[in-house]
Amino acid sequence: MRSIVHVTLTVLAFTVAALALPVTLGAVTLDASFENRYTQRTDGIAPPPVRKAHDPAKPTAVVVVGNEGAVVSDALAPYEVLAASGAFNVYTVAPQARPVTLTGGLDLSPDLDFAALDRLLSAKAPDVVVVPALPDLGEPTTRPVTEWLKRQLSRGSLLMSVCNGSGVLASAGLLDGRKATAHWIRIGGFDDEFPAVDWIRGTRYVDDGDIVTTAGILSGIDGALHVTERFAGTETARKAAEAVGWTHYSPGSSAPMTQNGFEAADTVVGFNTAFRWDKPMLGVLLTSGIRELELAAVFDTYGQSLAVETTAVGLDGSPIRSRHGLTFVPRGTPVPEDRLVVPGAEAAASHVADRYSALSPVYLHAGPGFPFDAVLEDLVRTTDTATTRWTARTLEYETGHLALDGEAWPWTVSLRPIGLAVLGLLAAFGIRALYRRIRRTSPTGRRGVVDPGKP
Known part of the structure; x- marks a missing residue:
């Protein structure tokens, strides 16, 4: 009976050791993945929006x-x-x-x-x-x-x-x-x-x-x-x-659609949120005249992927006004981030970010198409197919017209919890071996040794 209890406790201890690192680090990264999506600015900058004309004849x-x-x-x-x-x-x-x-x-x-x-x-x-x-x-x-x-x-x-x-x-x-x-x-x-x-x-x-x-x-x-x-x-x-540029308009009634549900490949989001602790940071350059959908395509596509983080930057840090009059406030100017991406067809046509050529700016909307198309294609090139397909389904966007072919799966990220588990087991084995050595060399831990002070 004592032997069974000993084996059970040993197995339990090594199971805990294997899970401790991936669970602890995964939980920290998971929490940060969602917290960072809406991190509020702390600099107190609050520029007033541009005043718009109001037509009382319109709703x-x-x-x-x-x-x-x-x-x-x-x-x-x-x-x-x-x-x-x-x-x-x-x-x-x-x-x-x-x-x-x-x-x-x-x-x-x-x-x-x-x-x-x-x-x-x-x-x-x-x-x-x-x-x-x-x-x-x-x-x-x-x-x-x-x-x-x-x-x-x-x-x-x-x-x-x-x-x-x-x-x-x-x-x-x-x-x-x-x-x-x-x-x-x-x-x-x-x-x-x-x-x-x-x-x-x-x-x-x-x-x-x-x-x-x-x-x-x-x-x-x-x-x-x-x-x-x-x-x-x-x-x-x-x-x-x-x-x-929305080609799915259905006059008079809602177009039917297949109801999405969770699939086996959607486990990719768990790996991205819990174990992709080195998410690349994208500086997103805000420029005046950009369409609101062009901005949304960048921040939501990368954001919903949970594999990339973004920060809004400006040419000189000043507020910009979008195509239809919204005011957006960048959080600084471009610095050597992992990448500098530039949304907007007008920005691409004027090469507005060429002053930052050392950062190799990527003009996302240099070609035709709905604004989300180019960003999804960039996402599959820089992450993997499973992450990109998850993102498109989260956006409720049909991608049959896009070539979303890249690396099939984030294999490196997926191996991280296994590596952490192995490290935990090695640490447990090391602690066990050290404990046994101490017991063997301790006078009170050696079997068959008679205390000379006792008869």
């Missing part, structure tokens, strides 16, 4: 972002669609007038805070409110947004959530008794968390009257085109789809 659409930020494509993709349609006054709004951080460290200066929006509209509700996914869903910090959303709906606004922005609406009780959809990764959890909602799968958006909800990330483009249809007609929506 007003606003994209609301929380004080803790928002998913970048959830906010910027519908913004560009609605702005490109020409049918709306379009603004970004937030509870407070200060920069907020979107995915990957892109700092946006909202056009208006809630009080300024009330003054602009003479206390009337905006016609459309777009609600992106917020990183602090379920936390008390979302309360200013959820309380404001309740008031807008009661005053006649059409609410449109993007991706897990439906969780924001559901947490406010606004989806109870309604049909809604969400990102495929979270919709199962929402089933349990918000059972009063009829969660619909296999569609890019659900129209429930004064609330429209969309599926994951780039489904927000379909939702915004649908909202444009409702306010300005199919022809205006079609032209907006052409203007932003």
Whole structure:
């Protein structure tokens, strides 16, 4: 019996030794992988946004972002669609007038805070409110947004959530008794968390009257085109789809789609989050006139991969204004990062980053195509196919037209937990051998040795 207990304890000890390093280091890297996506700036810089002209003859659409930020494509993709349609006054709004951080460290200066929006509209509700996914869903910090959303709906606004922005609406009780959809990764959890909602799968958006909800990330483009249809007609929506390069527009109804689910290859995200502790840092050069979708393509594609980190830089560190009037604030100027990437077709045409030729700037949008195409192709070249396919499915973006062929799997990263486990075992064997040696050489540990002080 003593022998069985001894063997069991020995096996248990070596199992713990094998798991200790990969679990400990993996947990630290995992936590950092998600924390770094919305790291707030600490320099106190808060430039005012550029003032926009307001046309009282047009309906007003606003994209609301929380004080803790928002998913970048959830906010910027519908913004560009609605702005490109020409049918709306379009603004970004937030509870407070200060920069907020979107995915990957892109700092946006909202056009208006809630009080300024009330003054602009003479206390009337905006016609459309777009609600992106917020990183602090379920936390008390979302309360200013959820309380404001309740008031807008009661005053006649059409609410449109993007991706897990439906969780924001559901947490406010606004989806109870309604049909809604969400990102495929979270919709199962929402089933349990918000059972009063009829969660619909296999569609890019659900129209429930004064609330429209969309599926994951780039489904927000379909939702915004649908909202444009409702306010300005199919022809205006079609032209907006052409203007932003979206070829999947389905007039009148949501196009059916295959509901994504977890696959065996998706384990790659676990390796990227837990064991890719040397993620490359990309400096993303912000330039005036860049399209909002071009920015979203860079920060969200690399960000959703969880294999790359990004930081926003500028030519001289000054704020820039995007194609449709948003103000973004870089966090410095280019330094010898791992890579310098330059989004934007206009930036590529003018070779705006050639002054940083020593950093070998990569012009991502030098060729034609939807802005996300070039970034996904860059991602597969610099990481691997499994990571890129995971990223595209997370974005809810069809990639059949792209050649996403690279290294099949991040083998080096995948071997790291095994190497850590081996190190743990070697350490355990070393400690065991040292313990045995001490016992053999200790007077109290030697068997058969009689204490000369005893008879």
